[in-house]
Amino acid sequence: MLKELNPLLHSELRLAIMSILIGVESADFVYLKEETQATSGNLSVQIDKLSTAEYITVEKGFKGKKPKTTCKITNKGKKAFAEYVAVLKSYIKL
Amino acid sequence: MEDKNLSEKESLELITRMIKNTQSKFEMNAGVPFLIFGYLTVIAAVAVWFAVTRTGNPQWNFLWFIIIAIGYPVKMITNRKKVKGVKSFVDGVITKLWIVFGVAAFLVSLDAMFFYNIDNILFIIVLLMGMGTALTGMIIRFSPSIIAGFASIAISFLLLQVEGYDQCLIFAAVFVLMMVIPGHILNCKGKKDVERA
Numbered sequence: 001m002l003k004e005l006n007p008l009l010h011s012e013l014r015l016a017i018m019s020i021l022i023g024v025e026s027a028d029f030v031y032l033k034e035e036t037q038a039t040s041g042n043l044s045v046q047i048d049k050l051s052t053a054e055y056i057t058v059e060k061g062f063k064g065k066k067p068k069t070t071c072k073i074t075n076k077g078k079k080a081f082a083e084y085v086a087v088l089k090s091y092i093k094l
Numbered sequence: 095m096e097d098k099n100l101s102e103k104e105s106l107e108l109i110t111r112m113i114k115n116t117q118s119k120f121e122m123n124a125g126v127p128f129l130i131f132g133y134l135t136v137i138a139a140v141a142v143w144f145a146v147t148r149t150g151n152p153q154w155n156f157l158w159f160i161i162i163a164i165g166y167p168v169k170m171i172t173n174r175k176k177v178k179g180v181k182s183f184v185d186g187v188i189t190k191l192w193i194v195f196g197v198a199a200f201l202v203s204l205d206a207m208f209f210y211n212i213d214n215i216l217f218i219i220v221l222l223m224g225m226g227t228a229l230t231g232m233i234i235r236f237s238p239s240i241i242a243g244f245a246s247i248a249i250s251f252l253l254l255q256v257e258g259y260d261q262c263l264i265f266a267a268v269f270v271l272m273m274v275i276p277g278h279i280l281n282c283k284g285k286k287d288v289e290r291a
Contacts, residue, residue: 011098019109019112020180031179035112038095092103
């Protein structure tokens, strides 16, 4: 029987955020916004959801006088992402 | 992009696209540091060889410092043009690796210039830089740098057989092989990857 896909990752924007963060050490809010072409509000909401699930950590700080939000994937997030990809593969029988 | 559910195939495509996009951004102009230090070293080596053999004045050896005096400011300027807002693991590792090799090479150079404890400075520098290049190639999985790095390590021993300032010409040629050629190949590869992404 096929496993259920993680609903937290099975959304376009959250999956895009996780796919970016899986390959880098960290990425800031502006970079994620540019890459995903999402609105600031929607991106903030999805980042909060991933952060609440402890899939990513969010660090708020300043670069000069400008606020800077930096996101990093956690080990829990990496594991969830790997499991999600494995289940996806089983669905489409890769 | 929105908060909508995707089909399995769309999900996999999105993951692939996002990972490729991020990777290709880092590959763009990745060869620039090799080109900055490669060309500057070639210019400095030929300039020192030309000036000292023509004038016989060893003070011209101070020309070597143009590598640091010009190289690091230019590197800092090009760093600012890098992908903003994102840090990669690989970039961090490579930066630390070159800090170690750079500091070692700088201290060896200072000793050779001011305390005269080291006779064959160019041999040591090529050996160190060859190691750094081969390691960088292995980390970024770029075979031209791996091959050029190991070739430079092998060629470095040739410098032990050559005496006097003619070593500078071999030194310049090694840097063309070790940094200039792989730097251009890496930039071309980065451009192609970005176009494909």
